Amino acid sequence: DEYGDAVRPHIVFFNEAVPNIEPAIDLVQQADIFVVIGTSLNVYPAAGLLRYVRPGAEVYYIDPNPATVPTGVNVLPMKATQGVRKLIEILRENK
Numbered sequence: 001d002e003y004g005d006a007v008r009p010h011i012v013f014f015n016e017a018v019p020n021i022e023p024a025i026d027l028v029q030q031a032d033i034f035v036v037i038g039t040s041l042n043v044y045p046a047a048g049l050l051r052y053v054r055p056g057a058e059v060y061y062i063d064p065n066p067a068t069v070p071t072g073v074n075v076l077p078m079k080a081t082q083g084v085r086k087l088i089e090i091l092r093e094n095k
Contacts, residue, residue: 018045028052035060035087037080041067060087 012018024046028034034053041047041061050070053059059073062083066075074090076083 012046014043021045024049025052029054031057033058033060033091035062037062037083039063039067041069060090062087 018024028049029052031053034050034057036050036059039047040063041050050059050073060076061069061073062076062078062080064077064079066077069075076086078086
């Protein structure tokens with residue numbers, strides 16, 4: 001900043017608590033569609049949000065090198081820009 005003070009980036013470092021994880025869990029439990037983009041699904045607690053998806057909700061995972069996912073997760077093995085375009089097509093077709 002203009003005074004030379006250290007500025008913390010808006011990220012969560014490893015081993016830090018995730019701000020707002022509880023509200024995020026609440027939102028995931030209410031979602032009709034849950035989309036995960038560009039992650040190894042190995043960094044917790046954010047990766048654990050997948051466990052809170054309510055039964056019957058559609059889940060999409062977009063990543064060029066997808067991790068192993070639970071049954072029922074729709075995997076789009078592509079980069080985010082391509083995967084989001086494909087997801088939009090899929091959602092429009094399912095309307």
